[in-house]
Amino acid sequence: MQATDLQLDWLRCFVAVIDAGSLSAAAPLVHRSQSAVSMQIRKLEQAAGRALLDRGPRHLVLTPSGAELLLHARRMLELHGEALAALHGERLGGLVKLGVPDDYAARYLTPVLRSFALRHGAVEISLTCEQSTALIPKVQRGELDLALVSRDRPQRGTLLFNxxxxxxxxxxxxxxxxxxxxxxxxxxxxxxxxxxxxxxxxxxxxxxxxxxxxxxxxxxxxxxxxxxxxxxxxxxxxxxxxxxxxxxxxxxxxxMQVAAYRSKAARDAPAVDALYQQMLRTLTRGG
Known part of the structure; x- marks a missing residue:
């Protein structure tokens, strides 16, 4: 008999592939190899009994069934995150003042915020989109808690990728x-x-x-x-x-060397630390 359970690991890989746009880009988001992500998607499609993604010449496209499942998958992962937070007492709140250049926002900030919201939906994020040259001084002055920036010098923040x-x-x-x-x-x-x-x-x-x-x-x-x-x-x-x-x-x-740059004034803020750690987990890669 065909399995019908939709395992969370499969759904997590499915959502990551959609958010990242490809299997290779999704792999670091779920801390798996590209081949492992591909296998998880195949298992999910077998359990669903239908194709969820069309492999086009340049990118992956959701099938109608895939689009339907995506809505439920996001909600299931959100509920899972809420359950973990309730069990472990991770009920963070407060405001995080975040900065990012607009050319990095859609490609890199979106998966960070989606993952963060699954666990810490009560945290309010105030977003400032400006060039790195404007964001760096604001982090230094404490006007921003955290920013994703292009480094202006080698030791600025924590290097994530090039x-x-x-x-x-x-x-x-x-x-x-x-x-x-x-x-x-x-x-x-x-x-x-x-x-x-x-x-x-x-x-x-x-x-x-x-x-x-x-x-x-x-x-x-x-x-x-x-x-x-x-x-x-x-x-x-x-x-x-x-x-x-x-x-x-x-x-x-x-x-450009892209780094997570955190304000010294926000070192002891739990919500800022949680978003900073999520940024590192999601975006750090070799090379």
């Missing part, structure tokens, strides 16, 4: 062919701006700044309109834009 910087352009406009090269940049002091200008200077590529914006949306608008090329974190490049490189006459760029 995020590639890439040149991007709109294929329909081919702005990279112009001389001098028109570029869109973040505000003065931005690490991405600094690295982009240094790379162009080292290559002796003629360029001119034609657009300034402190927001990711502003950068994307400049590129999409054909006004300029820009340097973005790889995680923030939308499908409609083209990643550029040596073949387009553009120099290589260094990676």
């Amino acid at each position: 995020e590639p910087l890439v040149w991007v352009g709109a294929a329909a406009h081919e702005a990279w062919r112009r001389d001098p090269l028109p570029i869109a940049v973040y505000e003065a002091g931005s690490l991405a701006r600094r690295d982009a200008l240094a790379a162009l200077a080292a290559r002796r590529r003629r360029h001119r700044i034609v657009y300034n914006s402190s927001s990711l949306a502003g950068q994307l608008a400049a590129v999409d309109s054909g006004l300029a090329v820009a340097v973005l974190t790889q995680c923030s490049v939308p499908p409609g834009l083209q990643i550029l490189g040596e073949a387009h006459g553009l120099p290589p760029l260094p990676a």
Whole structure:
């Protein structure tokens, strides 16, 4: 007789795959190998008696049955987290003031907050989205308790992973062919701006700044309109834009070191510590 129990480990892997967008990206979120995650999904589909995910050429897509199950899976995991908190007395409350650049928010902060909310739903989170150069001083002054930032110096916070910087352009406009090269940049002091200008200077590529914006949306608008090329974190490049490189006459760029940076003023706050630990568990990876 076919098994019908939906085990929590299977559901946890299923939700992680949806949130992360792929089996490989989900693996570190559930502390398993990619092959183990794939096996958990197969077991869940066998128990459900139907396909839950369609393996497309670029990413995984929910089937109608998968979309239906996802709603229940999230609730089951939430109830499981509430039960554990009730049994172990982990009833945290209070406010955590959190900062994150907008290019990291959707890709990296979303899985952190989803996992955190399963165990600590009573904690209120106040989110500030700004560039790392603005967030770091706020953490230092105690205006923010915790932030996910691009390091401005090697020892800043706890290193989580390296995020590639890439040149991007709109294929329909081919702005990279112009001389001098028109570029869109973040505000003065931005690490991405600094690295982009240094790379162009080292290559002796003629360029001119034609657009300034402190927001990711502003950068994307400049590129999409054909006004300029820009340097973005790889995680923030939308499908409609083209990643550029040596073949387009553009120099290589260094990676950003992404770190969890915690305020000294919030060292003894249990809710801040819980979110900090969740950030480390979810986002720390080698390389």
